[in-house]
Amino acid sequence: MRKAVLFLFSLGILTSCSGDAESPEVNESNYLIFGHFYGQCEGETCVETFKLTDEKLYEDIIDDHSGQNLEFVELENSSFEEVKNLADFFPVQLLNENEPVIGCPDCADGGGLFIQYSIDGNLKSWRIDQDKENVPGYLHEFMDKVNEKITLINN
Template sequence: MKKFIAMVLVSVFLVACSSNDSINLDNDDYLIFGHFYGFCIGESCIETFKLTNNKLYEDSIDNYASEPFDFEVLNNEKFEQVKDLIDAFPTKLLKEKEAILGCPDCADGGGIFIEYSKNGVVKRWKIDQMKYNVPEYLHAFMDAVNGKIALINK
């Protein structure tokens, strides 16, 4: 009986203390992520991808200003490699008042583009690649985005 009570208390504690600091992709929700470098030559200078709950797309336009997009579906293997990126998304970013964090690509260091759509509400950010110019809570997410882009491009 003591084990049962202990398990119940631990379960209640975990549920009470668990954070709702995660987002997910349902139905028409999506996460667009990419990077851009102004003084760069080659196809990898601007990479933009769209992640939904069941597909991954790549933008074929590669426009430095981010839009317009022309997304083409990638194979399921690529989707499987990056589908967990949404788990790295910091919910604190949703509360940011600024859409530009740091000075993306000002010092030729590049930038990260993020767009998140939930239930038709779209939020966009441009994030400096230089970590010392952006809040620390973004660092792990920046690493995840850059890592997934590198993985897709293998």
């Protein structure tokens, strides 16, 4: 399944390339945005949101809890190298979720995850409860990986 997601993610990138093999153009509409948010929190790490493409990693500098206002700046390549495989863990089942909210993100001050997935301009977004008891099991490994990658970026 991980290979299928990676294939879909890569396919969107590859199909956007020009015929010039030496300077392919990256389709900027293919990306994974991931982050966490905590409402009853103070400080820089309360809202962390990142945008991952196949070549770069960006950090949101607005830190809006809603995920509606995003402004990204490019991070160093070393941070990209730490997280570039996150799309391998994206669960394909999530694309079938009809509701944009899964569980009750941050209702019990436990925080939430913000996930946005775009392939060829087709965009889907979710806010996911950090409490695994409130979300389907297929999300657990991905949730762990998102939290792990955020920690790696922030260290």
